[in-house]
Amino acid sequence: MNYLALVAVLFIILWTLNYFLGRKKLFMNPTKHLYISDVCKARDILSSSNLDSRVRSNQNLRLTFGISNPFTNSHSSYHCDFRKLIVKSIDLNDEGWDRIKNIALKAVNNYSNLEKGGIVEIVPWVQQITLNVVLCGYLGMDVNVDKVIKVAPGIINDLWYRSKGLNRVMMENNEKFISIMETKSKLQNLFRNVASDAGETHNVIKKISEIARKHFPTEFSSVTTNNSLADELETPLNILIPAYETMWRVVLYAILEIKVRPLLNKDYGITELDLKEIDNAVKTFLKKPNHSTLKKDSFILWCIIQETLRLYPPTRNIHRVDDKNNTVTIEVEKIHRDPENWGEDATFFKPKRFLSNKMNKAxxxxxxxxxKCVAADKFAPTFSAILISAILDRVDDVILGQKTKESLSLKANLPFENNRYAFDNIEVTLIKKSRKKENLL
Ligand code: HEM
Known part of the structure; x- marks a missing residue:
């Protein structure tokens, strides 16, 4: 009898242990991926989520690009100083904005091939101009950038693509993993070399390195050798990826909607986009390219940027990992295109929906x-307005060859496809502004 009772008690203990350990295991291994496309829920999650929940969702980014910044590193005082530093670096006076404008106009001249027929591949063209202006205009790297501008955009694209598949299975596939790490090193070295050649003034990279050394002294001590965290903390990619990767996409889609869409959908765009009005706004803006001109005197340009960000958000989804270890994805693009939030014309590019200046919660x-992004209010809209204006100021028309027209017509739905490969290998001919006027005379 005693023996049976003992077995029964043991059985109960084992069953109870198994039950609770099993549950615990369930919580430790996330199985859920939640997708949020309701505006109120999305805003609630974004306003209540902390740095750690973002960092945990971005470890692929850390591994692929070797970056250690507020997207991938949850050290709170490093985050705080990093944020303060960037806020300061983007607070430009009129002279600073004018300098960026001049660099942008020069970049458009350099990369548009205008004197030799104007044939360019549209994506690399926009990427090279943007990268040049971010590197020289914003980050203050004024020497030897040409050598990185031609190759870096392609490598970054490649790494983004491969970062998506960088899961545990892939890490076990040693060959593929090593190949990604080699590409990452190549990119890191490219930027490390230009950063070390950069001038002393206006050098944002140098200042980021200083705060990294302040918050992670042991990583930089002389006894620590071969330290990958130190490399990650000092790479120029820490600021280049957030700034350049978002910006080129805004410029690309604004130019596609203004210059290319009217060539594809003859009955669409013309009524909404007044090209003369845009031309005037560009001229006014370039005379004094700052945020106040953008909001007061060239307001249609500001509306174009807001509408581009709505229809083609560079960050299509924002990820978090919640307290229960679930991955939560805020579907920004879906929210931005939902007729419930924007009306029946949600998929149309209609900048004038922003004329009232009343911001939509969606x-x-x-x-x-x-x-939220530090550059949201003034810097990002003004910087993208300079890039878009510099292009529109130099390029009169975009001409599509028959082959390009055919392949673009297939993509000419409303809206255009918003992914980094949608416009690969699309060649166009740019017509220089003054040349067309000369022909007309
Ligand atoms: C149109 C251009 C841009 C877009 C659409 C954009 C978008 C975003 C988004 C969605 C986030 C938050 C991501 C998250 O919470 O997971 C973010 C954060 C951030 N962005 Fe931007 N960004 C742009 C331009 C820039 C530029 C030009 C800079 C730097 C000069 C910049 C620096 C940052 C930084 C440092 C953060 C982290 C802020 C923090 O954690 O306190 N961004 N950006």
């Missing part, structure tokens, strides 16, 4: 809450 291209 417009979250820069996220929301305390982790």
């Amino acid at each position: 417009h979250i291209p820069f996220s929301h809450g305390k982790l």
